Amino acid sequence: MRIQYLENTEDRVRAAMQLLAETHHPDTKASGAASTWQSERSDSRSAARSRWFLAAASIAIVAGGLAAIAVVQPDDDSASTATAPEATTNGTILSTPTTTTALAPTTTVPVPNADLRFAEPLTPGTLATLDPAPSEPVAAFEVVEPTIAELRPGGIDSRSDVWMVSDDEWVGNFTVSDYAIPWQVATDGQTVTDVDGVEAVVIPILSTVALRLDTGGTRVISAADIDDLTESELIDAAVALAALIGVDPVGSDLASDRFVIPVGTIPQGPLVRYGVPVDGEGTDELVELSVLRLDRTPTDLELRWLAASLSDGNAPQPIDEVTLSAPLDGGRQTMVELITPLDVLTVVAPPTADLATLRDGLGFTSADRSGLTVEPFHPAAVTNVVAEGEHDWGRWQIGISDDGACRGVTSALWRTGELRPEVGSTSSCDVDVDAERVICSSTGTGRTLVVALGIDPEDLDVELDGRSIVQSVEPGTGAVATLLEVADDEANSIVVRIDGVVTACSPV
Amino acid sequence: MADGVKREQLVATFWASSAPTPMMDESTMIEEPRSDGSFGEFFAERFAELSRLAFLLTGSSAVADEIAQDACEQVLRRWNDVTHPRAYARMAVVNGARQFGRRRSRRPARAPVLEHTAAVDPDAVVVRQVLATIPQAEREVLVLRYYADLKVEDIGVELGIPVGTVKSHIHRGLSRMQKELS
Numbered sequence: 001m002r003i004q005y006l007e008n009t010e011d012r013v014r015a016a017m018q019l020l021a022e023t024h025h026p027d028t029k030a031s032g033a034a035s036t037w038q039s040e041r042s043d044s045r046s047a048a049r050s051r052w053f054l055a056a057a058s059i060a061i062v063a064g065g066l067a068a069i070a071v072v073q074p075d076d077d078s079a080s081t082a083t084a085p086e087a088t089t090n091g092t093i094l095s096t097p098t099t100t101t102a103l104a105p106t107t108t109v110p111v112p113n114a115d116l117r118f119a120e121p122l123t124p125g126t127l128a129t130l131d132p133a134p135s136e137p138v139a140a141f142e143v144v145e146p147t148i149a150e151l152r153p154g155g156i157d158s159r160s161d162v163w164m165v166s167d168d169e170w171v172g173n174f175t176v177s178d179y180a181i182p183w184q185v186a187t188d189g190q191t192v193t194d195v196d197g198v199e200a201v202v203i204p205i206l207s208t209v210a211l212r213l214d215t216g217g218t219r220v221i222s223a224a225d226i227d228d229l230t231e232s233e234l235i236d237a238a239v240a241l242a243a244l245i246g247v248d249p250v251g252s253d254l255a256s257d258r259f260v261i262p263v264g265t266i267p268q269g270p271l272v273r274y275g276v277p278v279d280g281e282g283t284d285e286l287v288e289l290s291v292l293r294l295d296r297t298p299t300d301l302e303l304r305w306l307a308a309s310l311s312d313g314n315a316p317q318p319i320d321e322v323t324l325s326a327p328l329d330g331g332r333q334t335m336v337e338l339i340t341p342l343d344v345l346t347v348v349a350p351p352t353a354d355l356a357t358l359r360d361g362l363g364f365t366s367a368d369r370s371g372l373t374v375e376p377f378h379p380a381a382v383t384n385v386v387a388e389g390e391h392d393w394g395r396w397q398i399g400i401s402d403d404g405a406c407r408g409v410t411s412a413l414w415r416t417g418e419l420r421p422e423v424g425s426t427s428s429c430d431v432d433v434d435a436e437r438v439i440c441s442s443t444g445t446g447r448t449l450v451v452a453l454g455i456d457p458e459d460l461d462v463e464l465d466g467r468s469i470v471q472s473v474e475p476g477t478g479a480v481a482t483l484l485e486v487a488d489d490e491a492n493s494i495v496v497r498i499d500g501v502v503t504a505c506s507p508v
Numbered sequence: 509m510a511d512g513v514k515r516e517q518l519v520a521t522f523w524a525s526s527a528p529t530p531m532m533d534e535s536t537m538i539e540e541p542r543s544d545g546s547f548g549e550f551f552a553e554r555f556a557e558l559s560r561l562a563f564l565l566t567g568s569s570a571v572a573d574e575i576a577q578d579a580c581e582q583v584l585r586r587w588n589d590v591t592h593p594r595a596y597a598r599m600a601v602v603n604g605a606r607q608f609g610r611r612r613s614r615r616p617a618r619a620p621v622l623e624h625t626a627a628v629d630p631d632a633v634v635v636r637q638v639l640a641t642i643p644q645a646e647r648e649v650l651v652l653r654y655y656a657d658l659k660v661e662d663i664g665v666e667l668g669i670p671v672g673t674v675k676s677h678i679h680r681g682l683s684r685m686q687k688e689l690s
Contacts, residue, residue, distance in 0.1 A: 009682050009685055009686040009689060010654070010682060012631050012685075012689055013631075013635055013650070013654050013682065013685050013689075014654040014655075014657075015631065016629060016631035016632040016634065016635040017564065017632075017635055017650075017651070017654045017655045018655065019629045019631075019632040020564065020629075020632040020635055020636055021560040021561075021563065021564055021655055022560070023632070024559065024560050024563035024564075024569050024572055025569075026555060026556040026559035026560065026572070026573055026576065027559075027573050189683065189687065190683075203679060205675055205678050205679045205682065206675050206676065206679050207675075227661070417683065418680070420676075447643070
């Protein structure tokens with residue numbers, strides 16, 4: 001089954017955008033000889049800057065004529081340090097500088113270490129640690145699969161992973177998620193088709209197939225970052241998987257040589273992370289150790305697939321019958337070792353780390369005996385959907401939990417016609433802070449969901465940068481909500497008044 | 509914000525946290541390294557392209573040249589260090605367009621208004637109208653995909669956003685385009 005959905009639209013948009021671009025006529029004098037660099041701007045700042053640039057461009061052009069004298073070609077090292085004009089950050093930096101000895105660079109491969117293998121499964125929560133430690137551990141996390149109670153506030157009723165394999169090699173991962181969003185809302189405006197007798201929407205650009213669940217909800221089957229397949233191959237695979245599993249619960253055996261249920265998923269289990277100084281650079285690389293509890297004893301192939309999934313599909317090389325290593329893109333190394341019938345040790349190490357030395361220092365201990373504080377990744381698991389609503393612009397819901405020490409908030413927003421929600425979450429362990437009354441959740445797509453919990457909808461007034469931009473709000477269950485056409489980082493202030501009193505807007 | 513599946517967030521946090529920040533490391537840039545040409549040659553070859561990119565991102569001919577010029581200035585200042593000047597300048601244009609958008613967002617009119625086009629092609633008119641009303645992030649992705657002709661993975665690298673987010677923006681934008689084009 002192959003569905004041409006938006007491809008014609010893509011062609012038309014591409015052609016139209018080129019035409020549109022050509023309606024703009026750049027100042028060609030600026031791109032011509034530097035001596036005629038445009039100086040027609042009346043704006044003095046622009047004119048002054050243009051003159052500066054004229055001079056600089058002239059120098060550069062002349063220098064270009066003098067080739068090697070004035071224009072120095074950069075070497076690789078200098079190039080790698082150049083930065084773009086404005087940084088965009090989206091990562092989480094957790095490493096802490098240390099002063100301990102770095103792992104020595106080497107090409108030595110690890111050798112089997114019988115001391116690392118046990119006949120019985122490890123006690124749940126067992127940590128893998130290094131002794132001697134290359135540094136104080138940067139962090140230790142309790143990494144677990146989210147429970148359904150945690151998933152539901154994000155709108156998910158169940159979630160499964162499915163591996164795709166080909167010729168006994170791991171290809172990639174698909175996720176199968178059942179969402180609470182009604183089918184009609186999720187697929188509004190989409191082209192509905194049929195997959196093996198089930199109403200479906202096929203979206204090649206997202207490598208996604210959506211199926212209408214018998215409950216009226218929506219099952220979303222999506223490829224997760226599979227790099228080696230084309231878009232058409234990915235969507236064909238997604239459709240094949242949709243036809244295979246339909247709307248039934250995803251079992252442990254798919255009876256397929258193309259799709260299999262993972263023996264385990266990464267990351268899971270406690271993870272310990274060490275920062276390792278990089279010689280001469282003043283920065284840290286990370287060594288990450290985790291013990292993964294499997295659902296069943298893996299076959300040789302399943303262990304290989306697990307190793308491949310850890311290395312993003314790079315081919316694992318066997319070290320012995322239960323140990324494999326593989327490179328990660330970017331140079332880091334991974335190692336997977338079956339240490340008990342149900343436990344796998346996973347290691348991610350810097351490019352220069354000596355895996356053999358590192359492995360010799362490995363040990364296993366309980367969190368209590370390790371002296372480490374193992375933090376749960378989410379200090380306050382969200383367990384309750386406290387408010388929800390459905391309007392012509394989409395569906396939203398808010399989940400809040402409060403265990404007396406910490407409070408977690410999750411918002412989920414489905415815009416009409418969107419299969420998956422935009423989700424925000426936050427948590428606070430400051431018990432002195434009052435519970436949220438108004439929640440502002442930026443969707444990341446130029447909109448902000450504003451939800452006021454437990455109040456009369458007539459009394460909510462929202463102002464953006466001093467302007468009243470919302471005339472009314474729409475009632476849901478347990479709250480009222482509105483959707484602002486602005487991202488929160490584009491506004492100086494979002495003010496919410498309840499009964500004329502300004503109320504803090506808690507960002508989520 | 510990402511999809512609501514925490515495990516993907518964990519994956520991103522744990523396995524990719526020490527990866528270079530997108531846009532900060534020029535080695536992540538996609539274009540072919542520069543040739544041995546001079547800055548003047550680069551400027552002559554690329555200024556119009558950059559200005560048109562700025563025009564599509566802002567909808568304003570009046571500021572497009574200025575943004576492109578700013579970008580070229582930044583390339584010139586780092587000419588000895590930049591190995592991918594085209595990609596570098598492109599991101600400088602994106603950043604310049606963002607700043608323009610922020611300034612305009614302070615004005616009463618909420619939606620960006622394209623100030624000039626003589627396009628008579630009906631599809632181009634629709635594209636212009638849709639670009640004028642969609643969020644900045646969505647606009648950037650669509651323009652980089654269909655004008656600059658970057659792959660989705662490369663857009664993710666240059667903008668510093670996950671590939672899944674790029675695809676979502678494309679899908680959302682195309683769906684809107686399709687609705688208007690039909």
